[in-house]
Amino acid sequence: MKKAIFQRFILILSLALILSGSIFGAVISNIILDRTEDNMLYSVRIADHGLDYGEDLNVQVDQLKIVKGNEDTRFTIIDLTGNVIADSDVVDSTTMENHSDREEVKEALKSGIGYATRESETLKVPMLYVAILSQEGTFILRMAVPFSGLEQYIGLLIPSIFISMGITLVVSLVLANRFSKSVTKPLIEIAEEMLKLKEENPEFHFKEYNYDEMNVIADTTLKMSKAMKESIKRIEFEKMVRQEFFSNASHELKTPLTSIRGYVELLENDMATDEKMKKDFLGRIKKEASNMTNLINDILMISRLETKEAEVIMVETRVCPLVNEICQSLEPLANEYQVTLKTNCKPLTMIANAQQLQQLFGNLIMNAIKYNRPGGKVDVTVTSESKEMVIIVADTGVGIPEDAKQRIFERFYRVDKGRSKRVGGTGLGLSIVKHIVNYYDGSIEVESKLQEGTKFTVRIPLKQNINNRIL
Ligand code: ADP
Numbered sequence: 001m002k003k004a005i006f007q008r009f010i011l012i013l014s015l016a017l018i019l020s021g022s023i024f025g026a027v028i029s030n031i032i033l034d035r036t037e038d039n040m041l042y043s044v045r046i047a048d049h050g051l052d053y054g055e056d057l058n059v060q061v062d063q064l065k066i067v068k069g070n071e072d073t074r075f076t077i078i079d080l081t082g083n084v085i086a087d088s089d090v091v092d093s094t095t096m097e098n099h100s101d102r103e104e105v106k107e108a109l110k111s112g113i114g115y116a117t118r119e120s121e122t123l124k125v126p127m128l129y130v131a132i133l134s135q136e137g138t139f140i141l142r143m144a145v146p147f148s149g150l151e152q153y154i155g156l157l158i159p160s161i162f163i164s165m166g167i168t169l170v171v172s173l174v175l176a177n178r179f180s181k182s183v184t185k186p187l188i189e190i191a192e193e194m195l196k197l198k199e200e201n202p203e204f205h206f207k208e209y210n211y212d213e214m215n216v217i218a219d220t221t222l223k224m225s226k227a228m229k230e231s232i233k234r235i236e237f238e239k240m241v242r243q244e245f246f247s248n249a250s251h252e253l254k255t256p257l258t259s260i261r262g263y264v265e266l267l268e269n270d271m272a273t274d275e276k277m278k279k280d281f282l283g284r285i286k287k288e289a290s291n292m293t294n295l296i297n298d299i300l301m302i303s304r305l306e307t308k309e310a311e312v313i314m315v316e317t318r319v320c321p322l323v324n325e326i327c328q329s330l331e332p333l334a335n336e337y338q339v340t341l342k343t344n345c346k347p348l349t350m351i352a353n354a355q356q357l358q359q360l361f362g363n364l365i366m367n368a369i370k371y372n373r374p375g376g377k378v379d380v381t382v383t384s385e386s387k388e389m390v391i392i393v394a395d396t397g398v399g400i401p402e403d404a405k406q407r408i409f410e411r412f413y414r415v416d417k418g419r420s421k422r423v424g425g426t427g428l429g430l431s432i433v434k435h436i437v438n439y440y441d442g443s444i445e446v447e448s449k450l451q452e453g454t455k456f457t458v459r460i461p462l463k464q465n466i467n468n469r470i471l
Pocket of ligand 1 (some may be wrong): 420
C-alpha cells in the first residue's frame with residue numbers, strides 16, 4: 001500500500017509538472033512573441049521616420065544595420081507592387097523575387113501593419129517579420145529578426161527548471177512518505193488489535209485517528225467483533241439446548257419403550273395368569289404407546305415451530321368455532337376427570353394457522369382439566385381488548401408453586417413428574433404454547449394459588465394481521 005501511494009503520488013506529480021510546464025511554456029511563448037512584435041513595430045516606425053525615401057535607400061538600410069544591437073536585424077524596403085527596393089542583407093536587391101505574396105507584406109498593404117513568422121527563404125533561418133506602410137504610404141518598410149520563440153531561452157530556463165523540479169520532487173517524496181505512513185500505520189494498528197479476536201475475552205483498544213474513515217473502520221471492527229462473539233455464544237447456547245433436548249427426548253422415549261418391552265416379555269413368558277391380567281398388560285402397553293405418540297407429536301411440533309417452517313398456512317380463522325370444537329373433543333376427558341368445562345367466546349377472526357391455534361387452546365385447556373380436582377371447573381374466555389385477542393383459561397385445580405411458575409414453560413419441566421406421566425403429559429405442552437404465542441408476537445402470563453387454581457392469560461395482537469377484523 002505504501003508503495004502504491006508512493007507510485008501514485010509520483011505519477012500525479014509528474015503529470016502536474018508536465019501539464020503546468022506545457023501551459024507555462026505556451027503562455028510564455030505568446031508573451032515573448034507579443035513583446036518582440038511590439039518592440040519591432042516601435043523600431044520599424046522610428047526607422048520609417050528617419051528614412052529619406054528620396055535618397056539612396058540601399059545606403060540607408062545598411063546604416064540602420066550598423067546601429068549597435070541591430071547586427072542580426074534585416075531591413076527591407078519594398079514598393080507597393082512587391083518589388084524589393086533595398087535590403088540590408090542582400091547587396092543587389094534587383095535579383096530578389098517579388099515580395100507581394102509575403103504574408104506580412106499583404107497584411108501591411110491591407111491594414112498598415114503586418115506580422116509573420118517563418119523560415120526565411122533567403123537566409124534559411126526562422127525569422128519574425130514586422131512590416132508597415134511608410135508614413136507617406138509609398139513603400140513597405142519591413143524589419144526581420146531571427147526568432148525561435150521559447151527555444152531561444154531554453155538554455156537559460158533549464159537550470160531553474162531542474163532546480164525547481166528537484167525541490168518539488170524532494171518535498172513531495174517527504175510528504176508522500178509521511179502521508180503513506182499516516183494511512184498505513186493506523187491500518188496496521190487496527191489489524192494488530194483485530195488479532196485479539198483469537199483470545200478468549202479480547203479487550204480492544206483502538207486509538208482516535210486523524211482520519212474519520214480510520215475511526216469508522218476501528219468502530220466497525222469493534223462492533224463486528226462484538227456481534228461475532230455474541231453470535232458464537234448464541235450458536236453455542238442453541239447447540240447446548242438442542243443437545244439437551246435430544247438427550248431428554250431420547251430419555252423420555254426410552255421409558256415407555258422399556259415398560260412396553262417389559263409387558264411384552266411378561267406376556268411372552270405367560271406371566272399373565274388369567275384373561276383379566278392379559279387385558280391389563282395390553283391396556284398398559286396401549287397407554288405407553290399412546291404416551292409415545294403424544295411425545296413424538298409434541299417433539300415434531302416443537303421442531304417445526306423452531307425451524308420457523310416456511311409453509312405455515314395462514315388463513316382467516318374464526319376463533320370461536322375452533323374453541324368450541326376443541327372443548328367438544330375434550331368433553332370426554334373433562335367427564336373422566338369430573339370437571340365442568342365452560343366457554344365464553346367473543347366472535348373474532350384472525351389470520352392464523354388453525355393447527356397452531358388448536359395446539360395453543362388444546363394444551364391450555366387439557367392442562368386445566370388434567371391438573372384439576374374432581375368437581376372442579378375450567379373457564380375458557382376469549383375477548384378482545386385494544387386490538388388484542390385475550391385468551392383466559394382458568395381452573396380450580398392443584399395450582400402451581402411460586403418457584404415453578406417461570407419454569408413450567410421449559411421443555412420437559414414438570415412440577416409433579418408422577419402426576420404428569422399418569423395424565424399422559426409430555427412436559428412439552430406449555431413450551432409449545434409459549435412458542436406459538438411468540439410466533440404471533442404475543443405474551444403469556446400465569447397466576448396461580450396452590451390448591452385453589454391457575455389462570456393463564458394469553459394476549460395476541462390483532463394489528464399485524466392486516467385482514468383481521470373484529471366481528
Ligand atoms: P405436561 O405435559 O407435563 O402437562 P406442560 O408443559 O403442559 O407439560 O406443563 C408443565 C407442567 O406445568 C406440568 O407438568 C404441570 O406440573 C404444570 N401445569 C401446567 N398447567 C397446569 C395447570 N393448569 N394447573 C397446574 N399445574 C399445571
